[in-house]
Amino acid sequence: MALDTALLEILACPDTHHAPLTLDEAAATLTCTECGLIFPIRDGIPVLLLDEATRPAGDGR
Structure with missing residues (x-):
């Protein structure tokens, strides 16, 4: 699975700060570079819905 680098450059966290995302x-x-929310990629498609995001392990928010 690989996302196009041009697509990755324009994707941003859907939360109010719209920070860049890093690919794992x-x-x-x-993963959002600011708030740490983790968004799944299913069948090669990023799912950038806040309801679908998870927090990193150990994040008590």
């Missing part, structure tokens, strides 16, 4: 190909996820 092994886990098939995108």
Whole structure:
């Protein structure tokens, strides 16, 4: 699974800060560089819905 680098450059966290996302190909996820929310990638499609996001382990928010 690989996302086009041009697509990755324009994707942003859907939360109010719209921070860039980093790709974890092994886990098939995108992670917000500001809030740490983790968004799944399903069948090669990023699912950038706040309801579908998870928090990193140990994040008490």
